[in-house]
């Protein structure tokens with residue numbers, strides 16, 4: 001058996017974590033032979049609840065779980081970690097946009113960025129889930145300058161899964177018969193779920209999604225708005241934000257980042273923009289299609305054709321991210337030139 005890796009999860013007493021921790025501890029994310037030490041961070045008033053979660057993890061009797069460390073101190077949680085999954089933040093309620101959470105949540109990511117910078121491994125892989133996820137990931141990166149900027153990502157995999165599931169249902173195929181759906185931009189209602197480069201496998205053949213669905217009006221209309229507004233629809237129905245599907249998105253994102261994407265497939269991740277890719281300005285955590293190699297390095301998939309319809313949508317979501325970034329920098333008094 002290999003040496004255990006250290007994995008931190010924040011917001012560990014919350015509802016997403018309750019669906020997530022078991023999957024990590026049983027090897028679904030980092031592999032079926034990889035032992036893990038899990039460090040679980042939450043705030044001081046939640047330590048009682050967190051201790052209950054620790055008891056349950058222990059009672060699962062999972063052979064890959066080497067140790068569990070609950071704490072309310074970010075520097076304890078992030079000490080020497082190989083991966084950090086930053087979930088802990090306030091969720092939105094009905095009627096709010098995710099960016100309404102900016103002022104409530106962004107300071108959490110400043111503090112955690114500083115702690116990661118101080119105590120985490122320099123090759124730590126950071127996935128930000130707490131909303132607004134893209135801008136929080138940018139802030140975490142900003143306050144952790146000693147860690148490579150590529151190591152900070154935001155989750156749009158839940159959006160990709162939602163889009164894939166909508167197409168699969170329309171074509172009456174299993175979800176894994178739909179490949180290369182792209183989520184561009186922000187994890188918000190301006191995101192652009194794009195199926196122009198995606199394919200559906202049906203009856204032994206690969207078909208472009210537009211040919212398989214045969215309903216352009218739906219693909220350019222209700223399909224897009226359904227995916228954009230799915231988080232709000234779950235909140236309206238459950239009176240709580242998505243948790244089971246969010247945990248599955250985290251598992252998929254981190255598993256692909258750790259082990260690599262399948263041949264011929266790409267996945268969507270919020271990653272730092274360099275200013276030279278698909279006309280997106282620099283210094284944004286923007287969701288792009290990415291391919292991941294077995295050594296955990298990833299590349300944005302280049303050269304995809306962007307038509308006028310898509311260009312407009314990419315510009316809308318980039319504009320929103322630029323505004324969120326500027327608001328966050330102003331609020332935290334960050335020097336944007338650093």
Ligand SMILES: NC(=O)c1ccc[n+]([C@@H]2O[C@H](COP(=O)([O-])OP(=O)(O)OC[C@H]3O[C@@H](n4cnc5c(N)ncnc54)[C@H](O)[C@@H]3O)[C@@H](O)[C@H]2O)c1
Pocket residue numbers: 010011012013014015016017041042043046087088089090091092108128129130131133155156158159187241242243246249
């Ligand atoms: N990116 C996505 O696709 C996606 C999907 C679903 C939810 N979310 C977001 O994830 C976040 C968590 O959602 P949830 O449903 O688990 O919420 P929750 O309220 O059930 O749990 C959040 C937990 O975070 C803890 N917390 C608060 N401040 C903290 C801090 N400074 N350090 C550590 N822990 C802290 C809380 O005490 C709580 O236990 C929300 O912001 C939600 O909007 C994102």
Ligand SMILES: O=C(O)C[C@H](O)C(=O)O
Pocket residue numbers: 091092098131158230231232234235241242
């Ligand atoms: O919509 C939310 O606020 C929660 C989450 O981001 C989601 O997409 O379900």
